[in-house]
Amino acid sequence: MQSRSYRSDSLPEGNRILNSEWSRHRVSVQHGQSLRLRFSIRSITPAMSVSSLCYGAQAVVRPEERANVLLVQMPRAGFGLASFDDASTPMDAAHYALIDARSVAQVVYGREADMLVLRVAMERVNARLEEDLGYRPATPLSFARGMARGSPAWAAWEPVAAALAAVEASALADFPAPAMSALEGMVLSTLLLAQPHNHSEALLRPQPAIAPRHVRRAEEFIHANLRLAPATADIAAHAGVSTRALFDGFRRFLQTTPAAYVRAARLAAARADLQCGHGSVGDVAARWGFPHAGHFAVLYRRQYGEAPARTVRAHSCDS
Structure with a gap:
C-alpha cells in the first residue's frame, strides 16, 4: 500500500x-x-x-x-x-x-x-451496488451530496471516517492487504446502505428471510478465518448466498452487519489475549488486525467499557 x-x-x-x-x-x-x-x-x-x-x-x-x-x-x-x-x-x-x-x-x-x-x-461502487441488488440497475448511481452531523448517515459513517483517519495518520509503511480489503468493504457497504441515493429503496427493501443455517455457516467461516479479516464477499461466497442476502440475514438474526460482526469477533479475540497476558497491547492489537493502537483503544473501549491497558492490569490467566 x-x-x-x-x-x-x-x-x-x-x-x-x-x-x-x-x-x-x-x-x-x-x-x-x-x-x-x-x-x-x-x-x-x-x-x-x-x-x-x-x-x-x-x-x-x-x-x-x-x-x-x-x-x-x-x-x-x-x-x-x-x-x-x-x-x-x-x-x-x-x-x-x-x-x-x-x-x-x-x-x-x-x-x-x-x-x-x-x-x-465509481466503477467499484457500481459493481458493489450491482452485487448487492442482484441485478444491474437501469439508471446511474447518484448519491445525496451532503451528510450532516446528527443524521443517520453521519452516525453510520462516523466509525468509517475514524478508521480512514487512523490509516491516513499511521506511521506504518504498509498494512496487511486483507485488512485494507476489509476497510474497502466497510466503506462501500456504509456508503450504499447509509447514505441516501437513487437506489436506496430497492437496496433496503426487505428480502425473503435467509435460512439460519446460512448465517451459522457465515459465523463459522468468520471464526475459522478471523486473523485473515475475511471480506464480506468471501463470507457470502462461503455461505452460498449473495452479499445482499448475507447483510439481510445478519440484520435479521444477529442485529449487526458482517463487517461489524468480524470487528467485534476480532476485538473479543484480542481481549482474550490481553486477559491471558499474551503480549503487549500493541502486539495484541496488531495480531488481530488493528495496526493503529489508538484506533484499537477507541474501538475496544466502545465494546468493553474499559481501556485495553486496564484489562491487562485487571486480569490474568493461570499458566
Missing part, C-alpha cells in the same frame, strides 16, 4: 503534484495569498485512497478532466463549498460533501480548510 507526502509553496508545483496524484484540475488562489500546500495520499486498494489536504490559502479548484470518481470530503477544520450546475453543497466539520467529479463545476476552500478526502472509483 503506497503512501506519499508533499509540501509546496509554489502554485505551479502544487498543481503538478495534485494532477499527478489525482485527475487533471486547476488550482488558483485568492489574489494576494500564497499557496501553502500540505498533501498526503495513501492507497487502500487499487480503487480507493485516502488523503489529507490543506491549501493554506483560499483556493478555487476547477476540474479539467472528468474522472469517474467519488470524493467524500471530510473537513477537520475550516470550510469549503462545492458548486454544481443546480446547487451548492457546503463543507465544514459538521457537513461532509460527496462530490461526483463528473458533475462538479468548482470547489472553493477557505484558507483554514483542512480536509480528509476519500477518493473511490
Whole structure:
C-alpha cells in the first residue's frame, strides 16, 4: 500500500503534484495569498485512497478532466463549498460533501480548510451496488451530496471516517492487504446502505428471510478465518448466498452487519489475549488486525467499557 507526502509553496508545483496524484484540475488562489500546500495520499486498494489536504490559502479548484470518481470530503477544520450546475453543497466539520467529479463545476476552500478526502472509483461502487441488488440497475448511481452531523448517515459513517483517519495518520509503511480489503468493504457497504441515493429503496427493501443455517455457516467461516479479516464477499461466497442476502440475514438474526460482526469477533479475540497476558497491547492489537493502537483503544473501549491497558492490569490467566 503506497503512501506519499508533499509540501509546496509554489502554485505551479502544487498543481503538478495534485494532477499527478489525482485527475487533471486547476488550482488558483485568492489574489494576494500564497499557496501553502500540505498533501498526503495513501492507497487502500487499487480503487480507493485516502488523503489529507490543506491549501493554506483560499483556493478555487476547477476540474479539467472528468474522472469517474467519488470524493467524500471530510473537513477537520475550516470550510469549503462545492458548486454544481443546480446547487451548492457546503463543507465544514459538521457537513461532509460527496462530490461526483463528473458533475462538479468548482470547489472553493477557505484558507483554514483542512480536509480528509476519500477518493473511490465509481466503477467499484457500481459493481458493489450491482452485487448487492442482484441485478444491474437501469439508471446511474447518484448519491445525496451532503451528510450532516446528527443524521443517520453521519452516525453510520462516523466509525468509517475514524478508521480512514487512523490509516491516513499511521506511521506504518504498509498494512496487511486483507485488512485494507476489509476497510474497502466497510466503506462501500456504509456508503450504499447509509447514505441516501437513487437506489436506496430497492437496496433496503426487505428480502425473503435467509435460512439460519446460512448465517451459522457465515459465523463459522468468520471464526475459522478471523486473523485473515475475511471480506464480506468471501463470507457470502462461503455461505452460498449473495452479499445482499448475507447483510439481510445478519440484520435479521444477529442485529449487526458482517463487517461489524468480524470487528467485534476480532476485538473479543484480542481481549482474550490481553486477559491471558499474551503480549503487549500493541502486539495484541496488531495480531488481530488493528495496526493503529489508538484506533484499537477507541474501538475496544466502545465494546468493553474499559481501556485495553486496564484489562491487562485487571486480569490474568493461570499458566
